[in-house]
Amino acid sequence: MPSLIDLRRRIRSVKNTQQVTKAMKMVSAAKLRRAQDRVIAARPYTQMFRQVLGDVASVAAGDAASHPLLARRPENRILLVLVTSDRGLAGAFNSNLIKASHQFVAERAAGSVALLVMGRKGRDFWKKRGGRIVLERTGISEKGTYADAAGIAGDIIGRFEREEIDAVYLVYNEFKSVMSQKLTVMRTLPVEIPGRGQGLDYIYEQPPEELLGTLLARYVEIAVYHAMLESAAAEQAARMTAMEAATSNAGDMIERLTLYMNRVRQASITKEIIEVVSGATAAG
Secondary structure (H helix, E strand, C coil): CCHHHHHHHHHHHHHHHHHHHHHHHHHHHHHHHHHHHHHHHHHHHHHHHHHHHHHHHHEEEEEECCCCCCCCCCCCCCEEEECCCCCCCCCCCHHHHHHHHHHHHHCCCCCCEEEEEEEEEEHHHHHCCCCCEEECCCCCCCCCCHCCCCCCCEEEEEEEECCCEEEEEEEEEEEEEECCEEEEEEEEEEECCCCCCCCCCCCCCCCCCHHHHHHHHHHHHHHHHHHHHHHHHHHHHHHHHHHHHHHHHHEEHHHHHHHHHHHHHHHHHHHHHHHHHHHHHHCC
């Protein structure tokens, strides 16, 4: 049976942990509001961009198939872009992503999948397991900018146009709500032209074929940036939920330990009373 001192130390330790998890929950809640605002603001732009791309592609249908970002080849060399977080304590956020990427690689031929890893968690996992990482970016999981996304997209586009890779897939968590994130695996290259949007008639200052080339490159940038925004919001939501559960579990543990400590103290007092009574009886 543990002593009262040991029980008090355990209770104090759990209380300290509870204060940390409560503080982390509040920080994640504040970060989530900002990340959620960014996601909600970006979604209409992404949707409208797809509609414009579909309209322009329908006008430039004659030359669209010849653009290098639309070239379809047998997927013998694939680049998998894995978007994880730089920090842990976010529940199953990173483990689900890593599991999905591991399954993706396992389903393809050995050595056919190269990795572009965003976030320390994904990088550490694949480095330990000898994954073929061609590019890694860390420190941008929470504060990634469009410039970061454009740089990554430029590297991806360059590899695809040089035919070093035949397809590009994105793996990330899409933010649905505080309690829900959707694991998403999306092919980014070759670009799949969306259906025609609202069918609007545009006045073009440059030939639609040239405009299409610019829009396709921008489409890849937006896809990467959109994945970064969704992942950042989903990460904060997962961390806030995990810290809330940890805080609640710590409270339950404190109650159980306090109850057990009171029982131990009561048993100790009862034992002392019995010893005193027994001694008095023997003396009398």
